[in-house]
């Protein structure tokens with residue numbers, strides 16, 4: 534198999550402290566992913582690691598590469614979110630933890646935090662204990678009125694950190710967006726609402742030391758580039774109805790989530806991999822065609838049926854890059 538990494542590039546970048554940190558983070562990321570994959574039913578290879586690795590690309594930062602041949606239609610790996618949150622319009626219709634359409638409600642406070650199973654109750658217990666201490670209506674109302682969805686992910690992450698189930702640097706390894714001074718000052722209001730909600734909920738100062746404006750904007754800058762909008766597919770007729778009613782409320786997605794490994798997939802307007810959500814927020818990465826060892830795996834961030842200039846505009850506006858995929862280079 535040809536090397537997928539330029540070793541010259543590794544040698545020079547490894548000299549800096551930053552890149553050492555990056556490399557350690559990368560190792561952490563791969564172990565995180567391996568653990569996740571081994572715990573997931575229906576994993577692609579029960580005997581070995583998934584057929585991918587994260588390495589540097591020529592012109593799009595880090596990317597995901599095949600370590601062996603992958604067949605069309607193969608499930609490459611699955612991924613659980615680092616953080617997820619339902620759309621505000623569907624708060625009472627999907628599980629507050631895994632975003633599954635609610636079959637039955639098991640939790641005692643079903644109206645504000647409906648959960649779909651004992652497993653979701655267990656996994657959300659720690660951050661919900663923190664979250665339930667605060668009154669979130671001003672924060673949620675502000676997000677609703679401004680059409681903001683990503684601050685909800687920051688709120689959940691903050692509650693996870695305070696409860697001890699996540700660390701304040703858990704998203705640091707992800708690429709961040711450039712934020713203009715205007716964008717940063719627009720975040721002031723939501724940041725203050727978040728801090729006040731937690732302070733008024735009696736959270737001790739020492740548990741909130743991480744919650745600075747810099748932390749808040751840094752997390753949002755990463756979420757902007759790396760969050761996935763979750764649209765469930767392949768479910769029942771009721772799923773389709775749920776999505777239909779959601780779009781009437783101008784919220785087609787059941788929620789948003791950030792993952793570790795899927796965040797390293799670069800974009801291509803003619804992708805060889807797609808990401809799907811069947812039933813809940815757990816992501817499944819599947820090969821769209823045969824992929825050779827050493828080939829980069831890419832997903833499509835946007836609607837690939839748009840024309841060249843619309844795609845370029847959306848990618849530049851939303852993700853801050855000019856797409857260099859073969860399709861764009863050919864002017865298609």
Ligand SMILES: C[S@@+](CC[C@H](N)C(=O)[O-])C[C@H]1O[C@@H](n2cnc3c(N)ncnc32)[C@H](O)[C@@H]1O
Pocket residue numbers: 592593594595596707708758759796797798799800801852853854855856857858
């Ligand atoms: C979700 S991240 C993908 C992983 C990223 N390359 C990294 O190093 O973490 C998205 C970013 O990757 C880069 N990128 C992804 N697809 C690209 C493409 N087709 N052309 C140029 N840059 C791309 C852009 O900088 C974009 O903002």
